Amino acid sequence: MKVLVIGSGGREHALVWKLSQSPKVEKIYCAPGNAGIAESAECVPIGAEDIPKLLAFAKENAIGLTVVGPEAPLTEGIVDKFEKAGLMVFGASKAAARLEGSKSFAKSLMTKYGIPTAIGKTFTDIEKAKAYIEEVGGKVVVKADGLAAGKGVMVCTNKKQALEAVNLVMEEKAFGDAGKKMVIEELLVGEEASFLAFTDGKTVLPLPSSQDHKAIYDGDKGPNTGGMGAYSPAPVVDAYMHDKIMNEVMKPTVKAMAAEGAPYKGVLYAGLMIDGDDIKVLEFNARFGDPECQPLLMRLKTDLVEIMEAVSKEELDKVNLEIDPRATVCIVLASKGYPGSYDKGMPISGLDAVKRMKDVFVFHAGTALQDEKIVASGGRVLGVTALGETIDKAIDKAYKAADKIKWTGVYKRKDIGQKASRHAKPAPLVSILMGSDSDLKVMQGATEMLTKLRIPYEMTVASAHRTPERAAEIARTARDRGIKVIIAGAGAAAHLAGALAAQTTLPVIGVPIDATPLAGFDALLATVQMPPGIPVATVAVGKMGAKNAGVLAAQIIGVGDETVAKRLAAFKEKMAEEVIAKAKKVEAL
Numbered sequence: 001m002k003v004l005v006i007g008s009g010g011r012e013h014a015l016v017w018k019l020s021q022s023p024k025v026e027k028i029y030c031a032p033g034n035a036g037i038a039e040s041a042e043c044v045p046i047g048a049e050d051i052p053k054l055l056a057f058a059k060e061n062a063i064g065l066t067v068v069g070p071e072a073p074l075t076e077g078i079v080d081k082f083e084k085a086g087l088m089v090f091g092a093s094k095a096a097a098r099l100e101g102s103k104s105f106a107k108s109l110m111t112k113y114g115i116p117t118a119i120g121k122t123f124t125d126i127e128k129a130k131a132y133i134e135e136v137g138g139k140v141v142v143k144a145d146g147l148a149a150g151k152g153v154m155v156c157t158n159k160k161q162a163l164e165a166v167n168l169v170m171e172e173k174a175f176g177d178a179g180k181k182m183v184i185e186e187l188l189v190g191e192e193a194s195f196l197a198f199t200d201g202k203t204v205l206p207l208p209s210s211q212d213h214k215a216i217y218d219g220d221k222g223p224n225t226g227g228m229g230a231y232s233p234a235p236v237v238d239a240y241m242h243d244k245i246m247n248e249v250m251k252p253t254v255k256a257m258a259a260e261g262a263p264y265k266g267v268l269y270a271g272l273m274i275d276g277d278d279i280k281v282l283e284f285n286a287r288f289g290d291p292e293c294q295p296l297l298m299r300l301k302t303d304l305v306e307i308m309e310a311v312s313k314e315e316l317d318k319v320n321l322e323i324d325p326r327a328t329v330c331i332v333l334a335s336k337g338y339p340g341s342y343d344k345g346m347p348i349s350g351l352d353a354v355k356r357m358k359d360v361f362v363f364h365a366g367t368a369l370q371d372e373k374i375v376a377s378g379g380r381v382l383g384v385t386a387l388g389e390t391i392d393k394a395i396d397k398a399y400k401a402a403d404k405i406k407w408t409g410v411y412k413r414k415d416i417g418q419k420a421s422r423h424a425k426p427a428p429l430v431s432i433l434m435g436s437d438s439d440l441k442v443m444q445g446a447t448e449m450l451t452k453l454r455i456p457y458e459m460t461v462a463s464a465h466r467t468p469e470r471a472a473e474i475a476r477t478a479r480d481r482g483i484k485v486i487i488a489g490a491g492a493a494a495h496l497a498g499a500l501a502a503q504t505t506l507p508v509i510g511v512p513i514d515a516t517p518l519a520g521f522d523a524l525l526a527t528v529q530m531p532p533g534i535p536v537a538t539v540a541v542g543k544m545g546a547k548n549a550g551v552l553a554a555q556i557i558g559v560g561d562e563t564v565a566k567r568l569a570a571f572k573e574k575m576a577e578e579v580i581a582k583a584k585k586v587e588a589l
């Protein structure tokens, strides 16, 4: 099959690189492409927004699949036009791309369907917008409604800044028509993460989590750029948060779009703010992020053509995504001056040396060929992307490669991935063990609570019956590893908690699991009836008990830790508020 990729950045180079690995592909074209893309695709000089010419090219060259990289042609309806002409195309339709193309549309959709997002309001009137800021204060985010190449979002920390941002959008019209409307929303705190998924409008297949670095300078300082680097996975999205994001954001959004008569097909990108176990959507994009696309596609093992065909035919339920378990990091090399003005035409050295490195790939974003030499021709020039067993190893390798590449005025951040690396490090305070992986669903009750209360934990399977030495060893070494509490979940003749308690002086909490026809009563007695001297703090049978095990572990840690104690107090307060809200609902019946 012949494939056409539309766009010219690092994202499109990654798409071409991945598509070229498919046995189904005989030739790739890229419009307009760049010097790196030209190594594996034929570049055609048609701009990414020239839809009539792109359509004519696809028809003339019998293109079997067109893949749209950037957002502008999507919001202009390129997908609708290709589909009308009977051509297979991967991307969101015009109606679906409104999720990215109009911030007010996205906000009202989320509000209507209960998808968690910051509290916000849409304005078309400058005086009303200013009055709102006077009312709620200056800690807000001011967003131009339409596409503004990532520059239409202004984070304000005081009234003066917020009023200036409103003026910039509506009076100075800095973003043109994109600023005819604006959204003003509360400023959220927490850690950002990107979550992308393929969807055919029904099935949602998640990619691993990722995170980009928007600011130009180290420590996230300075003006925002298109992105100075990215990594995957984002450790803030653990298994529990992954499920929560799928259930509270991704699936409901795809459902909501279908209900609105604008079925979403393509890649759905949710920019999220995560605070403990609280998720809020900051924005949606209707395409791959750039540079997140580079580290994500490097981890994707499944044939991309197969996925894109399945999306188009609405058969995504038949596809399984295979993901490389290793971490990836992409470091963007930019030209001095970016995101302001910068020079062009400087020859780049070192690319061949990096080509010889294993598990490293350099994606081109802004390069051109001049006198047979590759030169810098954009603000963001290259994305050096590496795979590693751990995020730290991937960072190391990516920087080793990036340091070999030079041109006059090359600039890169020195701290790409550090956030992930720092995040990956907090030592676990709780050790969760279960007798079998069949206990996992129940034991996730404990991880849910520990995530809520921000207590780092480790989790594994060990059995006092099947792997007695391993179980004993984990318990014996727990104190030295900094563990404060052990939680043990087991079903049937549940000896695990007691056997662990025998090996340590740390408190052990036992969760009896309903795994046999005796409905957990067997596990309850086996766990709770400990002989004097070796106590096991036994909680209720099943998920309810697992949740309480998480809370109880936090309470034990909270005895000597002010911060945890405060979080517990806030947790109880929130629970009480929820009960009052429920009481009011019942009383109103």
Ligand SMILES: Nc1c(C(=O)O)ncn1[C@@H]1O[C@H](COP(=O)(O)O)[C@@H](O)[C@H]1O
Pocket (backbone or CB within 6 Å): 434, 435, 436, 437, 438, 439, 462, 463, 464, 465, 466, 489, 490, 491, 492, 493, 494, 495, 496, 497, 513, 515
């Ligand atoms: N109770 C124990 C222990 C133990 O106490 O060490 N090891 C496994 N098991 C339990 O056996 C059940 C069935 O296990 P399988 O599903 O692996 O057959 C599980 O609930 C597990 O906790």
